[in-house]
Amino acid sequence: xxxxxxxxxxxxxxxxxxxxxxxxxxxxxxxxxxxxxxxxxxxxxxxxxxxxxxxxxxxxxxxxxxxxxxxxxxxxxxxxxxxxxxxxxxxxxxxxxxxxxxxxxxxxxxxxxxxxxxxxxxxxxxxxxxxxxxxxxxxxxxxxxxxxxxxxxxxxxxxxxxxxxxxxxxxxxxxxxxxxxxxxxxxxxxxxxxxxxxxxxxxxxxxxxxxxxxxxxxxxxxxxxxxxxxxxxxxxxxxxxxxxxxxxxxxxxxxxxxxxxxxxxxxxxxxxxxxxxxxxxxxxxxxxxxxxxxxxxxxxxxxxxxxxxxxxxxxxxxxxxxxxxxxxxxxxxxxxxxxxxxxxxxxxxx
Amino acid sequence: xxxxxxxxxxxxxxxxxxxxxxxxxxxxxxxxxxxxxxxxxxxxxxxxxxxxxxxxxxxxxxxxxxxxxxxxxxxxxxxxxxxxxxxxxxxxxxxxxxxxxxxxxxxxxxxxxxxxxxxxxxxxxxxxxxxxxxxxxxxxxxxxxxxxxxxxxxxxxxxxxxxxxxxxxxxxxxxxxxxxxxxxxxxxxxxxxxxxxxxxxxxxxxxxxxxxxxxxxxxxxxxxxxxxxxxxxxxxxxxxxxxxxxxxxxxxxxxxxxxxxxxxxxxxxxxxxxxxxxxxxxxxxxxxxxxxxxxxxxxxxxxxxxxxxxxxxxxxxxxxxxxxxxxxxxxxxxxxxxxxxxxxxxxxxxxxxxxxxxxxxxxxxxxxxxxxxxxxxxxxxxxxxxxxxxxxxxxxxxxxxxxxxxxxxxxxxxxxxxxxxxxxxxxxxxxxxxxxxxxxxxxxxxxxxxxxxxxxxxxxxxxxxxxxxxxxxxxxxxxxxxxxxxxxxxxxxxxxxxxxxxxxxxxxxxxxxxxxxxxxxxxxxxxxxxxxxxxxxxxxxxxxxxxxxxxxxxxxxxxxxxxxxxxxxxxxxxxxxxxxxxxxxxxxxxxxxxxxxxxxxxxxxxxxxxxxx
Ligand SMILES: Cc1ncc(C[n+]2csc(CCOP(=O)(O)OP(=O)(O)O)c2C)c(N)n1
Ligand code: SF4
Ligand SMILES: [Mg+2]
Numbered sequence: 001x002x003x004x005x006x007x008x009x010x011x012x013x014x015x016x017x018x019x020x021x022x023x024x025x026x027x028x029x030x031x032x033x034x035x036x037x038x039x040x041x042x043x044x045x046x047x048x049x050x051x052x053x054x055x056x057x058x059x060x061x062x063x064x065x066x067x068x069x070x071x072x073x074x075x076x077x078x079x080x081x082x083x084x085x086x087x088x089x090x091x092x093x094x095x096x097x098x099x100x101x102x103x104x105x106x107x108x109x110x111x112x113x114x115x116x117x118x119x120x121x122x123x124x125x126x127x128x129x130x131x132x133x134x135x136x137x138x139x140x141x142x143x144x145x146x147x148x149x150x151x152x153x154x155x156x157x158x159x160x161x162x163x164x165x166x167x168x169x170x171x172x173x174x175x176x177x178x179x180x181x182x183x184x185x186x187x188x189x190x191x192x193x194x195x196x197x198x199x200x201x202x203x204x205x206x207x208x209x210x211x212x213x214x215x216x217x218x219x220x221x222x223x224x225x226x227x228x229x230x231x232x233x234x235x236x237x238x239x240x241x242x243x244x245x246x247x248x249x250x251x252x253x254x255x256x257x258x259x260x261x262x263x264x265x266x267x268x269x270x271x272x273x274x275x276x277x278x279x280x281x282x283x284x285x286x287x288x289x290x291x292x293x294x295x296x297x298x299x300x301x302x303x304x305x306x307x308x309x310x311x312x313x314x315x316x317x318x319x320x321x322x323x324x325x326x327x328x329x330x331x332x333x334x335x336x337x338x339x340x341x342x343x344x345x346x347x348x349x350x
Numbered sequence: 351x352x353x354x355x356x357x358x359x360x361x362x363x364x365x366x367x368x369x370x371x372x373x374x375x376x377x378x379x380x381x382x383x384x385x386x387x388x389x390x391x392x393x394x395x396x397x398x399x400x401x402x403x404x405x406x407x408x409x410x411x412x413x414x415x416x417x418x419x420x421x422x423x424x425x426x427x428x429x430x431x432x433x434x435x436x437x438x439x440x441x442x443x444x445x446x447x448x449x450x451x452x453x454x455x456x457x458x459x460x461x462x463x464x465x466x467x468x469x470x471x472x473x474x475x476x477x478x479x480x481x482x483x484x485x486x487x488x489x490x491x492x493x494x495x496x497x498x499x500x501x502x503x504x505x506x507x508x509x510x511x512x513x514x515x516x517x518x519x520x521x522x523x524x525x526x527x528x529x530x531x532x533x534x535x536x537x538x539x540x541x542x543x544x545x546x547x548x549x550x551x552x553x554x555x556x557x558x559x560x561x562x563x564x565x566x567x568x569x570x571x572x573x574x575x576x577x578x579x580x581x582x583x584x585x586x587x588x589x590x591x592x593x594x595x596x597x598x599x600x601x602x603x604x605x606x607x608x609x610x611x612x613x614x615x616x617x618x619x620x621x622x623x624x625x626x627x628x629x630x631x632x633x634x635x636x637x638x639x640x641x642x643x644x645x646x647x648x649x650x651x652x653x654x655x656x657x658x659x660x661x662x663x664x665x666x667x668x669x670x671x672x673x674x675x676x677x678x679x680x681x682x683x684x685x686x687x688x689x690x691x692x693x694x695x696x697x698x699x700x701x702x703x704x705x706x707x708x709x710x711x712x713x714x715x716x717x718x719x720x721x722x723x724x725x726x727x728x729x730x731x732x733x734x735x736x737x738x739x740x741x742x743x744x745x746x747x748x749x750x751x752x753x754x755x756x757x758x759x760x761x762x763x764x765x766x767x768x769x770x771x772x773x774x775x776x777x778x779x780x781x782x783x784x785x786x787x788x789x790x791x792x793x794x795x796x797x798x799x800x801x802x803x804x805x806x807x808x809x810x811x812x813x814x815x816x817x818x819x820x821x822x823x824x825x826x827x828x829x830x831x832x833x834x835x836x837x838x839x840x841x842x843x844x845x846x847x848x849x850x851x852x853x854x855x856x857x858x859x860x861x862x863x864x865x866x867x868x869x870x871x872x873x874x875x876x877x878x879x880x881x882x883x884x885x886x887x888x889x890x891x892x893x894x895x896x897x898x899x900x901x902x903x904x905x906x907x908x909x910x911x912x913x914x915x916x917x918x919x920x921x922x923x924x925x926x927x928x929x930x931x932x933x934x935x936x937x938x939x940x941x942x943x944x945x946x947x948x949x950x951x952x953x954x955x956x957x958x959x960x961x962x963x
Pocket of ligand 2: 018019020022023024025054055124128129202203204205206
């Protein structure tokens with residue numbers, strides 16, 4: 001293979017990017033383009049598939065093969081893309097409404113099948129494109145145009161759905177954190193199976209600041225736990241805080257207080273098959289806990305598209321039917337002779 | 351001993367019928383296959399309830415299988431059965447109306463218990479008197495007890511023993527119609543390879559039934575039906591769903607593409623998914639999706655990557671797919687959508703046949719969303735139309751919707767096997783020159799765009815459901831939308847250049863009455879028209895397989911006849927479409943929505959009435 005010397009420019013299309021100024025989607029686009037340029041994958045092997053929403057405009061801005069489809073169905077369409085051609089690097093771009101409201105069924109099933117594709121969930125906790133209705137990730141009581149008195153329903157936590165659907169990969173990032181986004185996107189591509197990356201995305205127009213408590217630069221050291229496989233779960237300005245597992249629950253501790261030492265702190269194992277701890281990390285929220293970021297789960301598991309091809313190859317090794325002519329003649333057939341010779345048309349006229 | 355009564359027949363229709371659990375579908379299928387192997391032309395009609403096990407012994411739980419076979423061409427399974435095999439009283443009740451007057455009824459006399467008679471809602475102990483069937487030939491055979499007697503030595507429990515009683519009935523019928531048992535025995539041996547007791551017991555009962563007929567010659571008539579004079583060639587039996595699956599396989603092989611099917615199970619279309627799932631040897635990828643939307647969505651994804659992509663379903667599933675069909679229209683991807691119609695609306699009559707999805711196929715989407723619509727007309731020609739649907743989709747970059755129905759899908763007939771060499775070529779429009787490629791650059795003649803898919807270096811581009819300009823850039827320009835809407839419609843209309851012209855069955859120069867049908871009613875319509883013509887009536891038939899676009903010579907043919915009658919299994923959808931497309935003609939109608947095929951006699955009555963008017 002020839003060296004691929006791509007730069008971010010190679011992944012930018014001619015289309016003018018049409019998101020609102022200040023929208024978090026710009027940063028995610030930047031992270032994706034940069035990361036793809038470094039993946040060592042020929043550009044024509046990328047297929048970027050989206051549904052409908054602000055975030056789903058994504059493929060138009062990528063100079064790759066792209067398909068902007070219909071609301072909620074990107075995961076199902078991408079499933080067909082990957083199953084039909086497992087050689088491709090398939091990326092699904094989907095909003096919180098697109099993936100978890102109208103597309104909820106496809107979302108859980110693509111994860112359950114573990115089809116080898118990468119799915120970025122742009123979680124702005126609002127319907128952006130339709131101008132600000134609450135979404136399946138909006139908190140109870142959230143006030144929006146369609147919930148003027150606050151919602152009376154609880155939100156989905158995307159990571160919980162991924163675990164519930166037996167997901168093999170889940171990561172979380174923030175639109176503004178380019179370094180973090182790039183590192184989780186790389187891991188997502190490397191992982192064989194459905195890789196779900198939730199990106200906390202700011203919608204400046206309809207839900208500005210919805211994640212600011214978490215992303216606030218003045219507090220982010222205390223409010224974000226960036227997980228790394230094999231490293232202790234530490235956070236805080238001086239890495240002085242950490243997590244321990246106590247009586248079946250996660251607990252925040254401070255090193256040096258109450259005799260806690262670095263050795264007591266949990267070491268992140270993203271590859272642990274048992275999802276208990278991963279789920280606990282996904283569930284962490286302010287103010288009692290920091291919010292977990294990075295690759296939370298990356299577990300090897302059988303991959304649908306690989307298994308599908310393997311089954312075909314296996315069966316073809318000993319096949320008796322090698323072409324359609326063989327098939328047509330297989331089973332019970334009989335000869336008619338001594339009658340008329342004709343055209344063979346099956347439509348019997350007068 | 352008296353001699354057997356040998357009845358020589360041109361054609362005969364037999365109906366096997368019993369409880370849903372009695373194995374009547376298998377019995378009927380085995381008999382049909384054995385019959386076709388002997389060189390008779392056949393047509394079959396499985397007629398079963400949608401509940402897998404409706405309450406045992408009730409009329410609602412009766413499952414039937416009718417087969418007609420004959421010395422001549424057989425186009426229908428027969429309006430009425432000459433011979434009924436009834437495993438219980440409910441079967442007699444359910445099928446009385448499908449019997450030819452004076453026909454023969456063979457029934458399991460052991461099942462005529464007080465309890466079963468009541469379950470079948472007979473008021474008295476004489477069901478035949480109650481149903482006014484006294485002048486029928488009734489042959490009481492203690493099938494259950496003879497089966498038990500025959501399997502005494504096998505040490506099987508009673509339930510397993512009684513499960514074989516259908517084989518007794520089958521053996522008896524084989525004797526009556528001079529069918530040898532070899533084929534059936536071979537089938538049993540293969541099917542139960544791993545269970546030798548089941549093989550032995552079933553074959554024993556089958557032979558007992560056959561021998562019973564032979565020994566009781568004085569009671570059971572024997573029929574002689576000579577082999578049909580059909581064209582020379584190699585034949586097999588095939589049902590419509592299998593033919594559809596194989597037609598798609600043939601198209602994939604011819605075009606050199608991988609076949610991808612995305613589908614969700616639904617009666618009566620599921621068998622296509624099963625048939626293709628079996629063909630891993632030919633490299634087919636089948637994806638059983640989480641719902642019909644994902645079924646078509648995955649297929650659209652596969653079409654985007656350069657596969658021959660197909661989705662299969664029935665009415666309610668087609669409704670779920672409508673938004674995604676619109677996407678395929680807009681993205682101009684090749685896609686085959688097969689709809690095996692059943693009784694509707696809603697869940698309707700899942701196991702019964704109807705032609706009421708025509709409007710849904712033509713118009714059931716948002717926006718101006720034209721697709722090519724085809725309809726198969728016999729079980730075996732589902733092969734050809736599935737093939738043509740693929741050819742049109744791939745050569746014209748357009749979604750094609752193929753309509754079949756439950757009657758075609760489940761019905762079977764002997765089929766002269768074609769060879770791949772004789773099928774028309776298929777040339778997918780795969781882009782070659784990256785320098786000139788544009789997503790919506792079109793062929794001037796056909797208006798088809800080119801197909802470039804991931805993996806093709808230099809062809810990177812974006813498509814989607816939003817309106818685009820030629821280069822594939824999103825466009826909200828009013829003029830552009832008008833132009834593109836017309837292009838998408840014209841692209842479908844120009845398919846008329848590649849389809850055959852309509853043929854008249856009857857008088858090419860025209861005449862009094864033209865019978866018009868489409869799709870799966872062909873067998874009944876041609877039988878009716880043929881009989882009327884033999885009676886000297888001035889009647890001809892055209893059967894449409896290409897619905898949108900219509901064949902080019904449609905108006906020319908219509909203009910040759912004084913009266914036109916459109917016969918269809920709905921309340922007049924094709925007639926309405928023709929009124930819209932060719933408003934210069936007057937269309938009479940014959941319609942039926944009972945979940946059943948037409949009968950020849952009711953069609954003849956409608957046509958005769960029009961002749962007399
Ligand atoms: C079938 C269908 N229903 C509804 C819509 C309208 N619609 C478009 S995008 C959208 C929600 C978008 O929200 P989200 O998925 O969170 O994406 P965002 O715009 O926030 O990125 C809705 C309701 C549609 N396009 N299609
Ligand atoms: S509405 Fe919100 S999500 Fe949509 S582009 Fe504007 S800022 Fe971004
Ligand atoms: Mg959103």
